[in-house]
Amino acid sequence: MELLLTSLSALARIDVAIALLIGSIGGVVIGAIPGVGPAIAIAILLPATFAMEPIVGLTLLLGVYGSSMYGGAIPAILVNTPGTAVNALTTYDGFPMTKRGEATRALSLAFGASFCGAIISIIALICLSPVLAAVAPMFGSREIFLAALLGMVLVVVTHRGQALAAGALLCLGIFINTIGLESIRYTQRFTFEQAWLASGIDLIVVVLGLFALSQAFLLLVGEDEDNKPPAIVGRLFDGFKEVLRMPKIVLPSASFGVVMGMIPGVGEFLAQFFSYSLARKTSGNGEKFGKGAPEGLVASEAANNAVPAAAMIPLLALGIPGEALTAMMLSVFYVHNVIPGPQLFANEFDFILSLYLALIALNVLAFAFLLGATRWLTHVVRIPNRFLGMVILVLSFVGVYSLRNSIIDCAIAAAFGMFGLMLKCLKLPIVPIILGMVLGGIMEVKFRTSMARVETAWDFIERPVAQVIFGLIIIVLGAHIFSLLRTKPSKGTAK
Amino acid sequence: MIQENEIGAKTNRQGKVEDYFISPYSSALVWFGVCTFLVAVFLASQLGSQTKFFEGMPLEKQPGLWAAIGIVGMLIFGFFQMVQFWFHRNGLQAPGFVAEVLIWARAGEYVLWFMIYVSLVPLVGYLPTTLGFLLLMSWRLGYRKTKYFASAILAGVLIVVVFKSFLQVKIPGGAFYEFLPDALRSFAILYL
Numbered sequence: 001m002e003l004l005l006t007s008l009s010a011l012a013r014i015d016v017a018i019a020l021l022i023g024s025i026g027g028v029v030i031g032a033i034p035g036v037g038p039a040i041a042i043a044i045l046l047p048a049t050f051a052m053e054p055i056v057g058l059t060l061l062l063g064v065y066g067s068s069m070y071g072g073a074i075p076a077i078l079v080n081t082p083g084t085a086v087n088a089l090t091t092y093d094g095f096p097m098t099k100r101g102e103a104t105r106a107l108s109l110a111f112g113a114s115f116c117g118a119i120i121s122i123i124a125l126i127c128l129s130p131v132l133a134a135v136a137p138m139f140g141s142r143e144i145f146l147a148a149l150l151g152m153v154l155v156v157v158t159h160r161g162q163a164l165a166a167g168a169l170l171c172l173g174i175f176i177n178t179i180g181l182e183s184i185r186y187t188q189r190f191t192f193e194q195a196w197l198a199s200g201i202d203l204i205v206v207v208l209g210l211f212a213l214s215q216a217f218l219l220l221v222g223e224d225e226d227n228k229p230p231a232i233v234g235r236l237f238d239g240f241k242e243v244l245r246m247p248k249i250v251l252p253s254a255s256f257g258v259v260m261g262m263i264p265g266v267g268e269f270l271a272q273f274f275s276y277s278l279a280r281k282t283s284g285n286g287e288k289f290g291k292g293a294p295e296g297l298v299a300s301e302a303a304n305n306a307v308p309a310a311a312m313i314p315l316l317a318l319g320i321p322g323e324a325l326t327a328m329m330l331s332v333f334y335v336h337n338v339i340p341g342p343q344l345f346a347n348e349f350d351f352i353l354s355l356y357l358a359l360i361a362l363n364v365l366a367f368a369f370l371l372g373a374t375r376w377l378t379h380v381v382r383i384p385n386r387f388l389g390m391v392i393l394v395l396s397f398v399g400v401y402s403l404r405n406s407i408i409d410c411a412i413a414a415a416f417g418m419f420g421l422m423l424k425c426l427k428l429p430i431v432p433i434i435l436g437m438v439l440g441g442i443m444e445v446k447f448r449t450s451m452a453r454v455e456t457a458w459d460f461i462e463r464p465v466a467q468v469i470f471g472l473i474i475i476v477l478g479a480h481i482f483s484l485l486r487t488k489p490s491k492g493t494a495k
Numbered sequence: 496m497i498q499e500n501e502i503g504a505k506t507n508r509q510g511k512v513e514d515y516f517i518s519p520y521s522s523a524l525v526w527f528g529v530c531t532f533l534v535a536v537f538l539a540s541q542l543g544s545q546t547k548f549f550e551g552m553p554l555e556k557q558p559g560l561w562a563a564i565g566i567v568g569m570l571i572f573g574f575f576q577m578v579q580f581w582f583h584r585n586g587l588q589a590p591g592f593v594a595e596v597l598i599w600a601r602a603g604e605y606v607l608w609f610m611i612y613v614s615l616v617p618l619v620g621y622l623p624t625t626l627g628f629l630l631l632m633s634w635r636l637g638y639r640k641t642k643y644f645a646s647a648i649l650a651g652v653l654i655v656v657v658f659k660s661f662l663q664v665k666i667p668g669g670a671f672y673e674f675l676p677d678a679l680r681s682f683a684i685l686y687l
Contacts, residue, residue, distance in 0.1 A: 048662045164576040168531065171568030175538070178546075178562040187547040187558045190538070213609070217602040220636070387643065390632045391650050393609050394625055398654070401613065402664040410613040414606045421602050425595055426524045436565070444561045451555035 007353035010055055011361065019056045023063015024362040025369050030064060031071025032377045034081045034227075035219050035388050038068035040212040042328050044399040046204055054336045055351065058329060059358045065325050066118065066308040066359055067366035069268075073110035073301060074374065075381045078103060078229035086268040086307075089276055089300040096292030103230050108239025109294050110301045111370050113250060116243055117302030118363040120254035121261070121309040126356055133349060136317045136342035138465045142454075144341070145446035146461075146469040148320050148439045151264030153473055155435050157480040158270060166432045169423075173436020176201055178444075196408045203437055205400055205409050207328055209416025210423075210430050212396040217421045219389030229378040236371050246298055249279050253299045257306020262313045264322035268304040275303035309359050316352055317345045320442065324431045327438040523595035525580045532573035538566045608632060620669025621659055622687040626651040660686040 010016065030041045041064050049057030072083030077094030090110060097106035139147070152170060159166035179190045180200025191197040243250060253275035260271035279299035280286045289296045314320045319341035321327035333340050345352060370377075400413045423430055454460050461470045546559035554560060612628045619627075629647035638644070658664045668684030675683055 048658065048664050051663065164572050164579060165528070168535075168569050168572035168576065171565045171572060172531075173565075174568065175562060175565030178565060182558045184556055185547065185549070185558050188545075189558060189562050190541070190545045192545065217605050220605045221598055221601045384638075386636045387633070387638065387646070389605075390629060390636065390647075391654075393605070393612070393632075394629065394651070394654055397609070397613060397616070398658045398664060398666070401616070402658075402666055405617075405665060405667060407613055407617075411610060414609055417609075418599065418602060418606060422527060422595075422599055425598055426521065426527055428524075428527075440561060440565065448555045451553065 003350050003353060006350045007357055010350070010354040011059075011357050015053070015056050016059050016358070019052070019060040020063055020358055020361055021365060023060040024067045024365040025063075027064040027067030027362075028071035028366050028369055028373075029377065029380060031068030031083045031087075032074045033071075033380050033383060033388065034075045034079075034083050035215065035385055036392070037072075037084045037211075037215070038065050039207075039324055039328075040215055040392060041068070042325055043204070043207045043211050044395045046207075046328055046331065047399050047402045049332055050335045054332060054338050055354060057332045057336075058355065059362075061329055061332065062308070062312075062355065062358060063362045063365075065329075066305075066362050069301075069304050069308075070111060070114050070366045070370055071377065073114065074107065074377055075227070075229075077106045077110060077297075078378060079227045079381055081225075081227065081381075086272060086304045088269075089272050090297060092276075092290045092300075093293050093296035096290075097294070097297070098230060100292060102292070104232050104234040104236065105239060105242075105294075106297060107232065107374060108236040109243060109297050110239070111236060111367060111374075112240035112243035113253075113298040113301040114305040115240065115363055115367045116250050117254040117257055117305040118309065119360065120251065120302075121258050121306035122356055122359050122363075124254075124258050125309050125313065126353075129349070129352070129356075132313065132317050133345055135465075136345040138463075139318055139342045140463070141446045141450040142460055142463065143465045143469060144318055144320065145443055145450055146466055146473065147264065147314070147318050148443045148446070150469055150473050150476070151314070151320055151322060151435065152439055152443075153476050154264060155432050157476060159429055159432070162429060163480070165428050169429065170432040170436040173433040173438075174440035175436075176206065176433070177203075177437040177440045184448075201412060202403060202409065203331060203434070204328075204403060205413045206416050206437065207324070207434060208396050208399045209413035210420035210433060211324070212392055212399065213413055213417025214420025214424055214430075216389045216392035216396060217417055218424055219385045219392070222385055222389075224384040224386055227381045229381050232375045232378060236374055242294070243298055243302075246295065249283060249295050249298050250302045252278055252282075253302035254306040257303040258310045260303075261307035261310025261322070264314045264320050268307045271303040271307055272300045275299045305363075309356070312355065312359075316340050316355070317342065319344075321435070321438055324434045327434050330438060521592075521595070523592045526592050528573065528576050528580060532570070532577060535566060535569035535573050539570060542566060608635075616669065617667060618669055619671050620683065620687060621666050622651070622655045622683075623669070623671070625655055655687060 011020070026041070027038065030036050030038060042061050045061065045064065049060055052060070068084050069086055072087035073090050073094065074083060076082040076087040076090040077098055080091050080095040082088045082091055094106045094110060097103065155170060156163050156167045175190075177200075179197060180188070181191075181198050182189055188198065256275040256278070257268075257271045260268070260274070276289075276296060276299050279295050280289045283289075283293070283295040285293050285295055311322050311326050314322050315326045315330060317340075319330070319339065321330050330340065338344070396413065396417075397410065400410050401407075403409060420430055450460065461467050542559065542563055546562050548557050548559045608628075612624060615624045626648060629651045630644060633643050633647045659666055668687070672680055672683045672687075
């Protein structure tokens, strides 16, 4: 109880409350604008949060992360354009519902399902916290190294059909992270005797280039679309009651979100995919999926909104980000010399609880905001793409230049922007590069500290947690190879 | 896996969720794969000169270890991707290499715009450069209606006020501000 009160008092501070309000409402608005998305917003806001206390900065970023998917459902449902990447499945049933004149119902179902998914996820995590607090101290350098390795393996194998490209880009991320002066013997790595490379390539510069600038360039070379969303008539709260009458859809979907969110490298889309597929089988309404089935809409929205809270688990408990957004949040910790990991989870649980309470508050705020402001928000869908691209360019400058007031950083970001544009045009994944940079750095340090206590290869996995993680790596790799072998003969059979 | 570039892209399909996992090969993708593989080969050739491996030092402490892991990983994945491209050479799909490169070249213009903007901010000042950039760019993009120019000015002022005046992000005052009257100069350097 005392812990809860301490956490609540941290949230009751005016700066935290303002960050929460701006983050949650800003996240909804950003999510509702097709072409922006939370990754861009977080990348731009990141340097600004360095001047804030960790709880304030993280609350702001969490607000954007957790609430953007609410907003992303609006263009997905009204104009068949997902506002954020994870709202893509929402278009499958949301837009057909709009076409048959049920836009308000579709929106209210999406908001209700998102809210339920998020709250179930947070409650599950609060209940799981004592277990996590007990397990976290069992993670030493070797276990964290193996967990990061598991994250890398998962990032590669979950990019089905693109695993080789994802692997190459992940390794590129590992390589980029090594550029500059290394900290053991102070030798230069791949600086080509250029002074500007000696300090290395900053993660935020790469993130802003790959996510924000590349998206700006992509929008600028494209065409403006004439989005005309239909009018919203009726009450948006009714869908919440309808969602509550679908526990067989909401609970499994939120559970998928929680589990997938906790596994590094997996994330929202797989959670959404599995929950959507399960709902199609179990709803008894499977033939209508993809043609405007409310159950499909509820399943995908409940699953994707359950992920953000769960994605904080590997970050807070092990210091391992599972995807690009939490990788960016990790830098907020590092800037303030707060090292997320087992010690944080075991010793500063009030901080963790404050973050969970912030997540609950931001979901309530986002939901309440949507109930009142959706009619107004539909207008942001109409902002021309190229105008948006121009504004993202200006915002990206703030993010890059404010780091070190370096024009060279801006040039590097622009180069990564072009590289990101190429990857996006070729439909290649960007996230592996970021995770390669972050996880590669973690693995380098943990490998060095682990090996000091290791004499034989077996010593590396002598502890139970290390054995479990190592077993998981083998299982994931084995399952991936098995699925590859199984796919090829079936194609031959089809011929 | 779904891409960030699905954002803002109008979807026109009904049905298969599995479609998101299928990645058709374009000839541009093959060229891109070959070029990145060659870059990896070049980096591998520089491993000896651009990083150090000390004799007698344990492997985990070798400065070049992780750079080597990254590069060797790029080579291995890149090589198998070449093999995969070879086996799928008959299934290459549009858009082709030239079409893709033209898009990338068009984006090059906006890289220039961005770098000119970045270079001018320390000279002219954040607010004037931002307003000038947004107005000129609106014109370049073909917006002619007053509402777009007004929106550009509003966006510019909002960005500067929120980030520099309110959040106090580190953007230095422009050299041009030195010529302003005393009373206005310090205000401009701090907030604009």
